[in-house]
Amino acid sequence: MTQPSRRIAICTDDPGWHGARLRRAFAEHGWDSGYVSLQACRFDLTDDGDGAGLVIPGFDGLPDGAFVRGVPGGTLEQVTFHLDVLHALRRLGILVYNDARAIERSVDKCMTSFLLRTAGIPTPPTWCARDPDWIAELVERELAAGHQLVHKPLFGSQGEGLTRVRERGDLPAPDDCNGIHYLQRFIPTGDAGAHDWRVFVVGGQALAAMRRSSRDWITNVAQGASCHPAVLDAELRTLAESASAALGMAYTGVDILRDREGRAWVIEVNGVPAWKGLQQVCGLDLAEVLVSDMLRRIHENRVMEAVS
Incomplete structure (x- = not known):
């Protein structure tokens, strides 16, 4: 057959x-x-x-x-x-x-932060450099000001390889990060444990959200965080949709946290987001939503080709 x-x-x-x-x-x-x-x-x-x-x-x-x-x-x-x-x-x-351009923009945390910042989207103070002396001075200055930092692999996902820098000795050596240091100021989310929001955006529209919480400071589901239903309020919706547009994503998972004063910050924009945890709490068939959007785009492209 x-x-x-x-x-x-x-x-x-x-x-x-x-x-x-x-x-x-x-x-x-x-x-x-x-x-x-x-x-x-x-x-x-x-x-x-x-x-x-x-x-x-x-x-x-x-x-x-x-x-x-x-x-x-x-x-x-x-x-x-x-x-x-x-x-x-x-x-x-x-x-x-997502196409290669969107993948390149989102997989590179430095470029993601740069594009968010230039689009006026609130994101934590971020530094990325190769010069170890400059990085050491930055860390000393931030720690002296009472700020902790999070050191992340430039290319990484699912919360792997994250280091919380509470003191100078916590900073990974250059050989342990391929010579590139990417640092964000640590944003405390309150006394109830670490938590943030994952907002799923498809075709430019925020469709679902979940609250991720952890006893540790890392809130990735792959690192043991738990998923909870969340209201997709106007602020989360606007921030997620703006972040998706800034990086030119067809679909994405946008990670947002709120500090102790309630201010929202976009932390990451994921070019290949998982949605199993979100699926379990949001009540939407997200694979169906994604496939419908993709097939709509294919159809529209064919119509445009036929017209031209």
Whole structure:
């Protein structure tokens, strides 16, 4: 029996729960989909076929769209190659959700903070530099002023590799962070334990929110934080939508916290957000929402191509 052509590439090396939900949602819309590792894709620029030199395993030619659920790490060359595949798909007229430009802006915490700040979106004081002497002076100055800091990997997710800098000796050595120090001022959220909000934005609209709480100071679900239903109030909605627009995201999870005085700060904008925890508390089928938005964009692109 001839297998139906796979029209949507779900880019991931670990499909898991999220991949299964996406495949089911695409199937419910009458679209076939298949998992694709960006590591397995290749360029064959002697090929004059439908792929224009880009080979996506499991597809005869090119897919109609690519849903990005993960971009593998690796060396600079390896990561660049993975992003090259996404850039090439977009150049060939394939809708990529989120596209490589959005991934690049959001995966790089320094650029994320820069774009938030230049867009006028409240985000904690942030510093990123390579000069270890300058960083040491900054840390001394912040600590002397009564501020703690959070040291984060420039490229990282799920709360891994975070260090709370309470004293000078807590600062990671340059060799432990590839020579790049990214620091944010620590924002205390009150005496009831650490907590923040994850707001899910799809197609420019904030659709759902949850409150994450932890006995520790790290509120990522992957680090053991618990998820709770939350009201998506006007402030959370506006901040999340503004952050999404500032980074040009098709979909994103925006992390927001409020300090002891109630002021809200955007901490991170996630280019490949997980939504399993949010799904459990918000009552929405988020895979269906994502797939519907992506297919709408594909349809609109086709209409525009037909008109032009």
